[in-house]
Amino acid sequence: MNKISLTVNGNKVEASVETRVLLSQLLREELGLTGTHVGCDTSQCGACTVHLDGEAVKSCSVLAAACDGAKVETIESLSDHPLQEAMVRHQGLQCGFCTPGVVMSGLDMIRRHGSSLTRERIAEELEGNICRCTGYRGMVDAIYEVSQDV
Amino acid sequence: MFTDDVKLTNPLHVAFVRSQIASGEIVELETEDALEAEGVAAVHTGADVADLGSLSVNPVLPIKHLPPFSVLAQATVRGLGQPVAAVLGETALQAADAAELVYAEIEPTESSPILVAEKNWSNAQYEEAAAKADHVVSCTIQHPRLAPSPMEPRSIAAAYDAETDCVTVWHSTQTPHRTRSELAAILGIEAKRIRVIAPHVGGAFGMKASLYPEDVFVVWAALKHKRDVKWTATRSEEFLSATHGRGIKSEGELALSSDGTFLGLKAMVEGPVGAWLPNSGLITAWNAARVLPSGYAVPAQDITTQAVMNNLGPTGIYRGAGRPEANCLMERLIDKAAAVSGIDPVELRRKNLIPATALPHNTLTGNTLDSGDYAKALDVLCEAVDYPALLAEQTRCRAEGQLVGIGIGFYLEPSGNGWETARVTLNEDGSVVVASGSSSQGHGRETAFAQIAADALNIDIDQISVLLADTAKTPEGIGALASRSTAIGGSAVLKACEEITSRLEASEALPITADVRYENKGQAWGYGAYLAQVSICRSTGELSVERITCVDDTGTIVNPKLVEGQILGGLAQGLGEALMESIVYDEDGQLLTGSFMDYAMPRAADIPTIDIHKFETPSPMNALGAKGVGEAGTIGAPAAILNAAVDALRPLGVTDLTMPLTSQSLWRAIRSAEQGKS
Ligand code: FES
Ligand code: FES
Numbered sequence: 001m002n003k004i005s006l007t008v009n010g011n012k013v014e015a016s017v018e019t020r021v022l023l024s025q026l027l028r029e030e031l032g033l034t035g036t037h038v039g040c041d042t043s044q045c046g047a048c049t050v051h052l053d054g055e056a057v058k059s060c061s062v063l064a065a066a067c068d069g070a071k072v073e074t075i076e077s078l079s080d081h082p083l084q085e086a087m088v089r090h091q092g093l094q095c096g097f098c099t100p101g102v103v104m105s106g107l108d109m110i111r112r113h114g115s116s117l118t119r120e121r122i123a124e125e126l127e128g129n130i131c132r133c134t135g136y137r138g139m140v141d142a143i144y145e146v147s148q149d150v
Numbered sequence: 151m152f153t154d155d156v157k158l159t160n161p162l163h164v165a166f167v168r169s170q171i172a173s174g175e176i177v178e179l180e181t182e183d184a185l186e187a188e189g190v191a192a193v194h195t196g197a198d199v200a201d202l203g204s205l206s207v208n209p210v211l212p213i214k215h216l217p218p219f220s221v222l223a224q225a226t227v228r229g230l231g232q233p234v235a236a237v238l239g240e241t242a243l244q245a246a247d248a249a250e251l252v253y254a255e256i257e258p259t260e261s262s263p264i265l266v267a268e269k270n271w272s273n274a275q276y277e278e279a280a281a282k283a284d285h286v287v288s289c290t291i292q293h294p295r296l297a298p299s300p301m302e303p304r305s306i307a308a309a310y311d312a313e314t315d316c317v318t319v320w321h322s323t324q325t326p327h328r329t330r331s332e333l334a335a336i337l338g339i340e341a342k343r344i345r346v347i348a349p350h351v352g353g354a355f356g357m358k359a360s361l362y363p364e365d366v367f368v369v370w371a372a373l374k375h376k377r378d379v380k381w382t383a384t385r386s387e388e389f390l391s392a393t394h395g396r397g398i399k400s401e402g403e404l405a406l407s408s409d410g411t412f413l414g415l416k417a418m419v420e421g422p423v424g425a426w427l428p429n430s431g432l433i434t435a436w437n438a439a440r441v442l443p444s445g446y447a448v449p450a451q452d453i454t455t456q457a458v459m460n461n462l463g464p465t466g467i468y469r470g471a472g473r474p475e476a477n478c479l480m481e482r483l484i485d486k487a488a489a490v491s492g493i494d495p496v497e498l499r500r501k502n503l504i505p506a507t508a509l510p511h512n513t514l515t516g517n518t519l520d521s522g523d524y525a526k527a528l529d530v531l532c533e534a535v536d537y538p539a540l541l542a543e544q545t546r547c548r549a550e551g552q553l554v555g556i557g558i559g560f561y562l563e564p565s566g567n568g569w570e571t572a573r574v575t576l577n578e579d580g581s582v583v584v585a586s587g588s589s590s591q592g593h594g595r596e597t598a599f600a601q602i603a604a605d606a607l608n609i610d611i612d613q614i615s616v617l618l619a620d621t622a623k624t625p626e627g628i629g630a631l632a633s634r635s636t637a638i639g640g641s642a643v644l645k646a647c648e649e650i651t652s653r654l655e656a657s658e659a660l661p662i663t664a665d666v667r668y669e670n671k672g673q674a675w676g677y678g679a680y681l682a683q684v685s686i687c688r689s690t691g692e693l694s695v696e697r698i699t700c701v702d703d704t705g706t707i708v709n710p711k712l713v714e715g716q717i718l719g720g721l722a723q724g725l726g727e728a729l730m731e732s733i734v735y736d737e738d739g740q741l742l743t744g745s746f747m748d749y750a751m752p753r754a755a756d757i758p759t760i761d762i763h764k765f766e767t768p769s770p771m772n773a774l775g776a777k778g779v780g781e782a783g784t785i786g787a788p789a790a791i792l793n794a795a796v797d798a799l800r801p802l803g804v805t806d807l808t809m810p811l812t813s814q815s816l817w818r819a820i821r822s823a824e825q826g827k828s
Binding site: 018020021028032034037038039040041042044045047091094095096097098120122123124126127129130131132133134135136137138139140 | 151152154155157243299300301302303350351352353355384385386591593594711712714715718719720721722723745746747751753754755757760783
């Protein structure tokens with residue numbers, strides 16, 4: 001067992017975890033933050049994307065034990081963020097399962113590129129987020145729109 | 151909230167031990183070590199569930215051999231990945247660890263395909279027609295086997311209530327009412343002991359239309375151990391044991407006269423089924439045949455379909471479910487006919503499409519094509535793309551040596567038949583509750599139903615709440631299948647609202663509740679035409695789709711944005727089939743594509759420019775006039791892209807290609823065509 005302490009969505013959290021436990025499992029099962037979704041077991045789908053020390057990571061590819069002292073932000077840290085609102089307006093989601101990951105990835109893109117983001121760039125960077133429902137157009141539009149207001 | 155997010159009380163977690171052999175006899179099943187492992191409550195094998203009943207199968211084709219439905223394999227294993235044992239652990243990790251300790255020795259056995267169902271429709275004149283024909287073209291299409299891959303894997307959670315000896319089941323399903331009635335039948339208990347809730351469902355696409363053996367086990371275990379039990383599949387388990395789609399092989403022959411008039415069609419469809427049949431296990435083979443000959447007038451027909459059991463994964467309906475296969479065969483045959491007769495592909499289609507004045511039209515395969523103007527879809531399409539200019543541009547590019555193709559796919563999309571329910575209540579405070587027997591997996595059904603009720607009752611949409619997918623709160627219903635929910639479920643809502651209006655006019659006091667079971671008059675047939683423009687790199691074989699233009703007649707549209715969402719999403723899946731997706735097994739029947747690392751899914755950058763055009767011819771078959779649109783993109787896109795790819799390589803002498811159109815397969819086609827020439 002590994003004792004870790006980290007900050008999740010601004011709250012101090014202490015946990016003791018088996019070495020093999022993934023950050024996604026810690027968030028969902030120990031902390032009840034079920035907004036982070038798990039869609040695969042090979043780090044391909046991106047449904048589990050969160051921000052770790054300010055950068056987007058797939059939480060299923062990070063060991064919880066390695067997050068001692070880290071700052072983690074999940075989809076639950078946002079409420080009525082302009083990107084969430086834009087996702088709804090542009091029909092960027094249907095079933096909503098991929099959505100938390102897409103939003104966290106989108107925010108990371110916006111942080112890194114700001115208003116220099118293009119639709120092509122967004123589509124390329126969404127490589128790590130699979131959506132089976134929407135055909136992606138709406139989410140690209142939503143991320144693009146919000147990036148232009150930065 | 152999705153099913154795996156449901157908070158249960160101290161639940162047991164299930165891990166399944168799956169057969170690594172596709173066909174065999176269980177000679178030894180050693181469970182003691184697993185049972186002794188930390189945190190393990192129980193380990194079950196086939197003997198424990200031998201008495202359970204079977205899943206019902208929709209007999210759309212006459213069944214010759216019904217494969218057995220086993221919750222856990224009995225003495226025999228009939229499919230790769232079939233569960234042979236199940237471990238119940240206090241945590242998911244403990245269950246998974248203990249599952250590793252179960253020793254299953256399975257002796258491989260030889261197996262041969264078994265004919266499960268078969269049907270032929272023929273008016274016995276095909277050979278005659280072919281003999282008289284100026285041209286006879288033929289084509290064989292082997293559709294790739296596809297993983298539907300909703301992003302949320304299968305998931306089920308059962309909460310046991312000791313006081314009542316009942317279970318509440320959260321299930322990631324399209325058909326919560328069916329989950330309840332099938333569970334009751336299989337477990338041999340009264341349905342009233344089971345409440346089923348389908349919370350948010352993270353996509354389904356046909357793959358979550360039926361109960362799985364794993365689902366039955368979870369609920370059985372909850373009742374047996376009198377505890378909460380849950381299971382969520384891993385993605386690898388989905389590739390291995392959730393139902394696959396397509397995989398259909400269709401062969402066809404089209405006879406025509408020199409002026410392009412179609413004289414006859416002969417088709418042979420073979421659909422694979424796995425070790426067990428889901429409810430809709432025969433639908434695909436049925437649709438792939440009975441949607442022929444699409445919207446065209448063909449006097450002589452001889453159409454056969456077979457469902458054949460093998461030992462690969464189970465198969466079921468996947469968005470389109472036979473419609474893409476039927477339409478693709480027809481559209482490929484027509485392009486071949488255009489090539490041999492020298493008639494323009496659009497012209498040839500227009501000439502043979504059933505005219506609007508001849509609708510409704512009864513087909514040999516037992517359908518009634520209800521309404522519409524098929525040729526208009528082509529007209530709108532040609533206008534939208536400026537077809538003559540497109541052809542001129544292609545000629546110019548070809549002269550420069552570029553490999554560019556234009557492909558058309560006309561399609562028919564029958565939507566489901568039958569009934570659905572609605573219970574609408576108008577309360578004293580003016581608020582309205584719409585409860586429907588249907589369900590939603592991100593289709594936006596809540597929005598569409600609220601809109602229908604708001605319009606019918608002439609009230610603000612904010613006053614309306616919609617209840618779906620909870621067997622305790624909604625009337626018994628069918629669910630989201632076969633693009634039927636807006637047409638039939640929406641019509642039920644409309645009828646219930648109309649009843650409320652007339653009861654209000656008769657001065658009835660509030661609250662008023664109207665319960666409606668609406669049955670449509672027949673299937674509503676949506677249709678449309680897609681055009682794909684592609685280019686192929688001569689040296690690498692890489693195909694790029696430059697643009698796809700869609701024209702759909704979806705009948706009366708309730709919400710244009712939702713319709714567009716369905717078309718775009720379906721189109722991405724159709725593009726996936728055409729260009730990249732394929733489940734592959736090796737010679738020993740082992741699965742090579744067991745994860746998203748090996749199974750290519752369309753990503754954002756794969757999506758081309760898409761132009762959507764629509765017009766509305768209301769269907770006379772339901773009160774709303776709606777037609778299905780959920781499957782349009784999966785039908786129109788592959789046919790159009792495949793035709794465009796063959797068209798691009800036609801100057802090299804290529805006449806056939808097989809999906810998925812990967813760079814490798816196109817590179818090979820180009821190289822062998824070039825070698826054949828030199
Ligand atoms: S769950 Fe992390 S990438 Fe799929
Ligand atoms: S909205 Fe369903 S997977 Fe993206």
